[in-house]
Amino acid sequence: MQRTSFDDMRCPIARSLERVGEWWSILILRDAFLGVTRFDDFQSSLGIAPNMLTRRLRALTDAGLLERLRYSEKPPRYEYVLTPRGRDFRPVLLALMAWGNRHFATEGPAMQLIDERTGEVVEPMMVDAKTGEPIDRARHAMHAGPAADERIRSRVNTYRQRRAQQRATSTNSSQ
Structure with a gap:
């Protein structure tokens, strides 16, 4: 069965998944952030088949x-280094790490983010770059952007209607 391409979708999440949505890709990027650059080192670290690694490295490139x-x-030998676009993926990896530690690391965290000045464990969180305020569900909601097509507008409008109903229900039940 042929995989569907998300390239033509206006959704930024779908377009991002087109680039990194295959699990090997995210693990390759994780290793690149940990300093792995060479084919043999990626292969050794991941235990991935050479043909699969070749395809994933080509796709990420x-x-x-x-x-x-x-x-x-x-x-002729090559190394693979993160580009500025690749380095911008770091917050996504940190969010996945924190989420995985919180929900799936029953034996405890295998990786943590540490503040190297204080030695303290850091819990990543998303904040608004303008205000520095934490992003939270109560205050922040997704809206259709200027480039949204009808499909995205419909999806977001449905989300916003459900959100309004949930707020109305919670307000009525608390009175």
């Missing part, structure tokens, strides 16, 4: 998240 740089002429 084509998507502009990694750059392929030659480090040896004979034989």
Whole structure:
């Protein structure tokens, strides 16, 4: 069965998944953030088949998240380094790590974010870049953007109607 492409969808989540939605891609990016750059090191770290790793590295390079740089002429060898677009994926990885630690690490966290000045464990959270205020469900809601097509507008309007109903129900039950 042929995989559906999300490239033509206006949804930024779908378009992002087109680039990184396959689990090997996210694990390759994780390893790149940990300093892995060479094919053999990715393969060793991940236990991934060479043909799959080749496809994933090519896709991440084509998507502009990694750059392929030659480090040896004979034989020709390449390393893969994060681009600015790839480095912008870091908050997504940190959010996945925090979510995984919170909900699925029954034995305790295997990776943590540490403040290297204080040595304290850091709990990542999303904040509004303008105000510095934490993003939370009560205060912030998704809206259709200027480039939204009818499908996105419909999806977001349905979400907003449900949200309004939930708020009305919670207000009525608390009175």
